[in-house]
Amino acid sequence: KQEVTQIPAALSVPEGENLVLNCSFTDSAIYNLQWFRQDPGKGLTSLLLIQSSQREQTSGRLNASLDKSSGRSTLYIAASQPGDSATYLCAVRPSSGSARQLTFGSGTQLTVLP
Amino acid sequence: GAVVSQHPSRVICKSGTSVKIECRSLDFQATTMFWYRQFPKKSLMLMATSNEGSKATYEQGVEKDKFLINHASLTLSTLTVTSAHPEDSSFYICSASTVPGYTFGSGTRLTVV
Numbered sequence: 001k002q003e004v005t006q007i008p009a010a011l012s013v014p015e016g017e018n019l020v021l022n023c024s025f026t027d028s029a030i031y032n033l034q035w036f037r038q039d040p041g042k043g044l045t046s047l048l049l050i051q052s053s054q055r056e057q058t059s060g061r062l063n064a065s066l067d068k069s070s071g072r073s074t075l076y077i078a079a080s081q082p083g084d085s086a087t088y089l090c091a092v093r094p095s096s097g098s099a100r101q102l103t104f105g106s107g108t109q110l111t112v113l114p
Numbered sequence: 115g116a117v118v119s120q121h122p123s124r125v126i127c128k129s130g131t132s133v134k135i136e137c138r139s140l141d142f143q144a145t146t147m148f149w150y151r152q153f154p155k156k157s158l159m160l161m162a163t164s165n166e167g168s169k170a171t172y173e174q175g176v177e178k179d180k181f182l183i184n185h186a187s188l189t190l191s192t193l194t195v196t197s198a199h200p201e202d203s204s205f206y207i208c209s210a211s212t213v214p215g216y217t218f219g220s221g222t223r224l225t226v227v
Contacts, residue, residue, distance in 0.1 A: 031214075032214055032215070034215050034216065036218070041205070041221070041223060042220060042221060043120065043207055043218045043219050043220035043221040044158075044207065044209075044218035045218075046215055046216070046217065046218075049214060049215040051214065089157065089158070091216075093216075101148055101160050101163060102148075102160075102209075102216060104157045104158045105157060106156065106157040107157055109155075
């Protein structure tokens with residue numbers, strides 16, 4: 001059974017810092033990995049999606065990497081801003097089987113202090 | 115991009131009543147939708163997979179008679195919490211597969227009093 005772990009559970013940084021969020025998964029047979037952002041009481045906003053054949057994806061100040069063989073992904077946020085404060089979730093989609101649902105990590109709650 | 119609209123965003127109901135939550139795909143057809151439940155400061159827990167025109171597939175431990183799922187069209191799936199109790203209070207989110215990723219609704223905060 002796939003297990004997804006995110007470290008740290010919470011992170012507080014001053015504005016302007018670069019930071020890295022970590023995600024690890026136990027089964028490397030994944031189709032893709034997706035990073036989401038969730039604001040309090042809101043749904044999920046997709047940030048980046050990395051296919052299993054890809055190593056990284058970039059969008060603006062965000063960069064996500066994937067090392068499938070070691071079961072790791074990182075989300076790099078450059079020049080953090082208070083508006084980046086949210087919970088960040090990673091989720092993996094299995095590569096085979098009838099199940100297409102995502103397995104989520106428990107999230108990293110990020111606070112960027114002005 | 116693909117949008118999933120979820121309503122209501124918040125609902126308060128009395129214990130023993132039923133509540134319906136709707137999830138619509140606005141600009142695409144979703145043959146499969148997923149319903150999740152999220153407890154405070156916890157991650158998303160998959161409750162069931164909703165398939166258009168057929169019965170939903172429930173995860174282990176989820177009561178199918180309490181959480182009724184209907185997916186009668188390619189753009190609408192509904193989750194009805196029947197005979198709600200305070201322990202059903204939670205945040206419910208739906209999602210649809212938008213190859214290659216997933217799009218999520220904005221969630222419904224259910225409070226049972």
